[in-house]
Structures are given as C-alpha cells and as structure tokens.
Amino acid sequence: MNKQTLTFLWRYLKSKSLLLLALLVSSLFAVVCQIFIPLVIGIATDQLFDPQAIQWTQLIQTIIWLIILAIMYMLAQYLLERLANNIAYQLMYDLRQEMFQKIHQLPLSYLDSHSHGDLVSRLVNDVDLIGTGFIQSFKNLFTAISLVVGILVMMLLLNIKVALIILIFTPISVLVSSIIANRTYKYFQKQMNLRGDLNAYVEEMTIMQSEVRGFNYQSDTQAQLDQMNQELHKSGVVSQFYGALINPTSRIINALIYAGIGLFGAFEVMNGHLSVGIFTSVLNYAKQFSKPFDDISSIINELQTALAASQRIEHFLSAEISEKEEATNSSITFNGEIVFDNVAFSYQPNKPLIREFNLEVSAGETVAIVGPTGAGKSTLINLLMRFYSVDRGEIFYDHLPSQQLSLSTTRQAFGMVLQDPWIFAGTVHDNIAYGNPKATREEVVAVAKQAQLDPMIQQMDDQYDTWLDEDGANLSNGQKQLICIARIMLTHPEMLILDEATSAIDVKTEAAIQENFDQLMENRTSFIVAHRLATIQSADMILYMADGAVKEQGTHQELLARQGDYAKLYNSQFNI
Numbered sequence: 113m114n115k116q117t118l119t120f121l122w123r124y125l126k127s128k129s130l131l132l133l134a135l136l137v138s139s140l141f142a143v144v145c146q147i148f149i150p151l152v153i154g155i156a157t158d159q160l161f162d163p164q165a166i167q168w169t170q171l172i173q174t175i176i177w178l179i180i181l182a183i184m185y186m187l188a189q190y191l192l193e194r195l196a197n198n199i200a201y202q203l204m205y206d207l208r209q210e211m212f213q214k215i216h217q218l219p220l221s222y223l224d225s226h227s228h229g230d231l232v233s234r235l236v237n238d239v240d241l242i243g244t245g246f247i248q249s250f251k252n253l254f255t256a257i258s259l260v261v262g263i264l265v266m267m268l269l270l271n272i273k274v275a276l277i278i279l280i281f282t283p284i285s286v287l288v289s290s291i292i293a294n295r296t297y298k299y300f301q302k303q304m305n306l307r308g309d310l311n312a313y314v315e316e317m318t319i320m321q322s323e324v325r326g327f328n329y330q331s332d333t334q335a336q337l338d339q340m341n342q343e344l345h346k347s348g349v350v351s352q353f354y355g356a357l358i359n360p361t362s363r364i365i366n367a368l369i370y371a372g373i374g375l376f377g378a379f380e381v382m383n384g385h386l387s388v389g390i391f392t393s394v395l396n397y398a399k400q401f402s403k404p405f406d407d408i409s410s411i412i413n414e415l416q417t418a419l420a421a422s423q424r425i426e427h428f429l430s431a432e433i434s435e436k437e438e439a440t441n442s443s444i445t446f447n448g449e450i451v452f453d454n455v456a457f458s459y460q461p462n463k464p465l466i467r468e469f470n471l472e473v474s475a476g477e478t479v480a481i482v483g484p485t486g487a488g489k490s491t492l493i494n495l496l497m498r499f500y501s502v503d504r505g506e507i508f509y510d511h512l513p514s515q516q517l518s519l520s521t522t523r524q525a526f527g528m529v530l531q532d533p534w535i536f537a538g539t540v541h542d543n544i545a546y547g548n549p550k551a552t553r554e555e556v557v558a559v560a561k562q563a564q565l566d567p568m569i570q571q572m573d574d575q576y577d578t579w580l581d582e583d584g585a586n587l588s589n590g591q592k593q594l595i596c597i598a599r600i601m602l603t604h605p606e607m608l609i610l611d612e613a614t615s616a617i618d619v620k621t622e623a624a625i626q627e628n629f630d631q632l633m634e635n636r637t638s639f640i641v642a643h644r645l646a647t648i649q650s651a652d653m654i655l656y657m658a659d660g661a662v663k664e665q666g667t668h669q670e671l672l673a674r675q676g677d678y679a680k681l682y683n684s685q686f687n688i
Contacts, residue, residue, distance in 0.1 A: 117419050120426045121246065124206050128199055135195040139255045142188035145181050147262040150396035152178045158389030196251045204243035207425060211235050217433040220499045221459065229312025234428055237307070238421035245418030252411050256404030263401045267394065271386060274373055274394055278401060281369045299351035303417075306344045308424070313340060351416075366401075373398040444517065446525045446606045447510050448475040448637030450496070455505035457495060465491055465660045469505070473653070478638045480648035482681065483657035489641045492657070493609055496639065498522050527605030531612035533592035535584030540569055541576040543595050547603040555602060563598040565591075601632060608638040645682050654678065 125132060156174045159167060212235065215223070223231075267275040317333050377394050380386040386394070450473040457466040466488050473479055481489045494500050495507065498519055507514045509522065527547075535543055544560060545551040556576065560566045568591060572578040584592040600608070610629065626647055642648050649668040656664035656671065656678040664676050671678040 117422045117426060121242070121422055124203055125199075127206075128202060131195060131199050131202075135192065135199065135251060136254060138188050138192040138195060139251065140258055142185055142192055143255060143258040143262050145185035145188060146259065146400070147266055149178065149181050149185070150393045150400065151266065152181060153396065154387075154389040154391075154393030156389070157392045158387050161388050192251065192255075196247050200243040200247040203247065204239050207239045207242065208235060210429060211239070211425065214429055214431070214433070218431060219433070219501075220494070222431055227309070227312030229314065230308035231428070233308040233311040234421075234424050237311070238424050241418050241421040242425070245414045246422065249411050249415035249418060253415070256411070260401060260404055263397045267397050267401075270390055270394060270397075271377075271380070273380075274376065274398075277373060277376065278369060278398070281365070281372075284365055299347060303344065303347045303351050303420070305424070306340070306347055310337075310340050310344055313337065369401075370398050444510070444512075444521055444525075448477075448607050449473065449508075449510050450607075450637060451508040451511075452495075453506045453508065455495065455507060456503045457491065457500065458503060459491075459500075464503075466495070467660050469661065471655070471662070473637060475637055476635050477652040478633055478640065478650070480640045480642060480651035480654045481657060482642060482645065482648070482654065482678065483663075487657040488660040489657055490611060491660075493611055493639065493641060497526060497528070497609070525606045526609050527600040527603050527607070528609045529593075529597055529600050529611070533584070533589070533596040535580055535582075535587065535592050535595060537582040538580060539574075539576065540572070540578050540580060540595070543580060544598045544602060546599055551602055556598075559598045559601040562601055563594050565594045565598050568594070606636065608633055608636055609641075610638065611641040612643065645685055656681075 152174060156171060156178065159171045159174060215231070264275060264278065267278065313336070317337070374395060377386060377391045381388060381391050450471070452469050452471040455466060455469040456464060457469075458464045469492070471479075481492060483489055491500075495502055498507075498514060502514075509517060509525075514522065536546075541553065541556050544556050548555075553576065557566065560569060560576075569575055569578070580586060584595075587595075630650075640648055640651065648654060651668065654664075654666060654668060654671055655662050656676070658677065664671055664674065664678050666674070672682060
C-alpha cells in the first residue's frame with residue numbers, strides 16, 4: 113500500500129476524528145460482545161453437564177446474560193454501520209467539493225490535455241469507490257484485527273496450549289495474504305486507469321454520434337471499444353486472479369488450524385484437562401478466529417481498489433493551478449483601451465503560435481480578426497480573457513499590466529458569445545439570466561426581444577419557465593446561440609468578444625441580430641472573430657492573421673485597396 117496515498121486520505125479524515133473515534137469505540141464494543149458470547153455459551157454448557165445437578169437459577173441467569181450480549185452486539189453493529197456510512201458520505205462530499213473547485217482553478221491547458229470522460233470518472237466513480245470501499249474496508253479491517261487479538265487473549269486465558277497452536281500457524285496465513293496483496297495493487301491501479309479511459313471514449317462517441325454515422329465509422333468505433341473492453345477485461349481478470357488467491361489459501365490454512373484445535377481439544381477433554389464447556393468455547397473461538405482471515409480477500413480487494421482510486425484523485429488535486437487571485441486591483445471600471453506589447457505564446461514548448469504580437473486598441477473601437485484556421489485568432493481571445501498566460505510580453509488593460517488585475521475583474525469586463533453555445537439544464541429564464549441572476553422577468557424579456565428571441569419563447573409550452581435539457585438538446589443550434597446572445601446583452605459588459613457569434617444563425621436572423629450587436633458595441637471596445645466578412649466591414653480595425661502574426665491591418669476599404677490576402681478572402685466569399 114502506498115504510504116503517500118494514505119497520508120492524502122488522512123488530510124480529509126482528520127477533520128472527522130470524533131466520528132472515527134466513535135466508530136472505533138463501537139467496533140471495539142461489538143468485538144467485546146462477540147468475544148464474550150462463546151465464553152457464556154461454554155459456561156451454560158458446563159452448567160447443563162454438571163454431574164451433580166443442574167442449577168436452573170444459575171443457568172437462567174447465564175441465558176439472560178447471553179441474550180443481553182446478543183442485543184448489545186446488534187446495537188453496536190447498527191451504530192457501527194451508521195457511523196461508517198456517515199463518514200463515507202462526508203468524505204465523498206468533501207472530495208467532490210474540492211475537485212469541482214479545482215476544475216475552476218486548473219489551467220485550460222490541463223483540461224484540454226485530459227479527456228473529460230476520465231475527469232468525470234474521477235469525480236464520480238473514483239470518489240464513490242473511496243467512500244464506500246475505503247471506509248468499509250477500514251472498518252472491517254479494524255474489526256477483524258480487534259477480534260483476532262481479543263480471541264487470542266481469551267484462548268490464552270482458557271488454554272495456553274491451544275493459543276500457542278494458533279500463534280504458531282496463523283502467521284503463515286497472514287504472510288501468504290500480504291505477499292499476494294502486494295502483487296494485486298498495481299493491477300488494480302491499472303484497472304482504474306483503463307476504466308477512466310473507457311468512460312472518456314464512451315462519452316466522446318456518444319456526443320459525436322452524428323459525425324460517427326456521417327462517416328460510416330460505426331464498425332471502427334465498435335472495434336476500438338472492443339479493444340478497450342478486452343484490455344479492461346484482461347486487467348480485471350489478472351487483478352481478480354491474485355485477489356481471489358487470498359481467500360481459498362487462507363481458508364485452507366485456517367481449516368487445518370481449526371481441525372488441529374478440534375482434535376487437540378478432544379484429547380484434552382478425554383484426559384480431563386478441559387471441561388466440555390471450555391472445549392465448546394475454544395471451538396467457537398477457533399471458528400471466529402478463522403473468519404477474519406476468510407474475509408481478508410474481499411477486504412484487501414476493496415481496499416486496493418479504493419487506494420488505486422485515491423491515487424488518481426490525488427494526482428488530479430496535486431496538479432498545479434494557474435487561476436490565482438493575487439492582484440490588488442479587484443474592482444475597476446474599464447474604459448476599454450487594450451495594448452498587446454510584444455506578446456509571444458505557445459501551447460507546446462518549442463512550437464510557437466503567437467510571435468512578437470503588438471496591437472493598440474483605443475477605447476470604443478471595434479476590432480475584427482480574420483484569417484485561416486490555425487492562424488491564432490481564438491488563441492488571441494484566450495490570451496485577452498487570460499485563460500492562458502503569455503510566454504513573453506504583456507497585455508495592458510487601460511494602461512494596467514494584466515498581473516496587477518485579478519482574473520475575475522478582467523473577465524467580468526468582457527461579455528463573450530462563442531461559436532459553440534452553452535445551455536445548461538434549467539428554465540429559459542435561468543439560462544438568459546445566468547450572467548445576472550438578480551435580473552427581473554421584465555429585464556429578461558426585454559433582452560430576449562432585443563435578441564429576436566421572444567417570438568420563439570412565446571411558442572413554448574411554459575414560455576420563459578420552459579425547462580431546457582442539458583446542452584439544449586431540445587433546441588436548434590440557432591436557438592441556443594440566440595439565448596447566449598441574450599445572456600450577454602443582460603450583463604451590460606464594458607467590452608465585447610464575439611467569436612463566430614452568428615455562425616449558427618440563418619442569414620435573415622443574422623441581419624436582425626447584427627443590428628442589435630451594432631447597438632451593443634456602440635462606445636464599447638469589441639473584438640470580433642469572424643469567417644463571414646459581411647459582418648465586419650464596419651469595424652474600426654481589421655486584423656488578418658496567419659501563422660500567429662498580423663499580416664495585414666487596417667479598415668475594410670484600406671485592406672481591399674492593398675489587394676492582399678484579405679482582399680483575396682473577401683473576393684472569394686462574394687465571388688468577385
């Protein structure tokens with residue numbers, strides 16, 4: 113077992129020390145009751161086999177004590193399960209809260225380089241395995257060890273010879289189990305990683321079904337899934353093979369110990385060294401003693417699975433964060449002056465994308481960014497929003513360098529409408545008011561009308577209270593984009609970013625929306641990433657980007673007059 117992983121788990125469990133202490137006390141109390149039950153049974157047996165005469169009063173008292181012990185044992189077990197479940201759910205709650213918060217703090221480069229399905233698997237499946245697997249395994253392991261120690265003490269008190277037999281042969285069972293357990297951990301860890309990859313693949317293929325079918329790729333994706341399933345199956349078989357070895361091995365050894373104790377005890381009774389009652393207690397103790405070792409297979413398997421899941425979560429939570437709010441200027445009203453000063457950026461080392469980029473944007477100007485795919489247009493927006501940090505150079509906002517501004521302050525200044533609209537499961541009203549939760553119904557309706565969205569909403573069953581499915585599954589792409597546009601209109605941002613904002617909307621609706629955008633952009637610094645050049649002709653400045661640099665810069669008329677790359681792109685779109 114990995115000591116570092118156990119230390120990681122203790123960080124979350126130490127705040128639950130009182131609950132853990134109560135769990136341990138309940139476990140010990142249950143073990144004490146369980147240990148005394150065979151002793152009381154032995155006493156009752158001797159009272160029944162009393163050669164003089166049965167003392168009914170004493171026998172009835174013994175039976176009453178037996179009933180009391182059984183009831184207390186059941187109550188202790190009930191409390192033990194309640195405490196274990198309480199700790200497990202608190203642990204799962206804490207882990208999920210921190211992991212979800214971590215997602216908001218991780219750099220986008222981390223999220224872009226890890227499959228979303230695997231991250232979801234860690235947040236949901238792995239946390240469940242820790243909560244149910246680790247806590248239950250810990251409880252069962254502590255109970256088993258306490259029971260073994262208690263039984264050994266009782267057997268030493270009853271008959272030291274029998275206790276010595278157990279002490280001599282039991283380490284063999286423990287040694288075999290520990291050797292096999294050490295072999296299983298790496299296989300369980302591999303199994304968890306493969307399960308995360310499988311979750312990611314299934315999620316990806318489910319989302320991309322239209323593309324898969326459009327390219328007739330069903331058989332290939334099925335083959336890929338089959339290969340991943342086979343790898344997971346192979347890993348599972350190997351890990352379960354080693355895990356399954358523990359149970360029969362320990363059972364055989366414990367059965368031999370039990371048989372040996374039975375034979376030895378019988379000879380002791382025949383020779384008059386043991387009473388029938390004590391012999392009965394000894395046999396019950398021997399049977400109880402073997403049970404923890406019989407259960408050790410499932411305990412170790414669950415524990416290894418939980419520890420493997422813990423390691424995956426630990427790796428996620430230990431990832432370096434970039435979203436740190438260390439700036440002092442946390443509340444500023446921007447005029448909208450933006451300066452890129454000698455900015456360089458790359459997603460991967462030694463593969464520069466933005467090179468020595470310089471740009472000055474005056475307050476209230478509209479800047480359009482065009483160019484071929486991979487030119488760096490969206491990257492420029494990501495840097496402006498500080499989703500990524502520049503490698504060299506600096507970005508100034510109203511003469512203030514980015515490092516002097518908090519991330520939240522910078523981002524709150526911008527309203528973004530992206531190419532891929534985001535709709536969450538909720539009402540139409542809630543989706544529009546996402547950026548301004550305190551907005552009234554009247555304000556929501558006003559921006560919906562401005563975005564040409566109100567007629568569509570009025571046709572819905574519950575109008576603004578209509579429930580939208582996750583990712584807007586019950587809407588068209590154009591309808592989703594209109595909701596996102598209305599959402600930004602409601603926030604009244606100081607600056608705008610429109611990244612292919614009208615790409616999913618028909619030409620007629622686009623023209624109407626463009627009028628609203630023109631009003632919204634008035635006196636606001638705005639950045640527009642566009643492929644349809646008809647929407648940007650009135651921009652104050654147009655940047656034609658290629659290979660991470662600005663190749664041409666000017667107004668629409670100025671760039672047409674140069675007869676460069678922008679003019680060629682414009683002519684190709686309008687068949688000139």
